[in-house]
Amino acid sequence: MPKQKAGCQTIGCRVASCAYNKSGCSCDLDQIEVQPRNGCHTGEPCDESLCGSYKSR
Numbered sequence: 001m002p003k004q005k006a007g008c009q010t011i012g013c014r015v016a017s018c019a020y021n022k023s024g025c026s027c028d029l030d031q032i033e034v035q036p037r038n039g040c041h042t043g044e045p046c047d048e049s050l051c052g053s054y055k056s057r
């Protein structure tokens with residue numbers, strides 16, 4: 001994954017179980033990788049847009 005941050009985006013996130021989550025409302029990483037569930041092509045948001053950078057606390 002490239003290190004450079006594109007633009008001035010910030011990452012809002014409520015996944016409090018992730019090690020990179022800050023106060024239940026944002027992500028501490030400079031960038032994340034959004035990816036679909038492996039082998040899944042349902043078109044459903046819960047399958048097609050998972051955070052691939054997630055790391056359990």
Ligand code: SF4
Binds near residue numbers: 012021
């Ligand atoms: S890595 Fe993904 S799941 Fe974890 S805090 Fe950042 S955006 Fe949220």
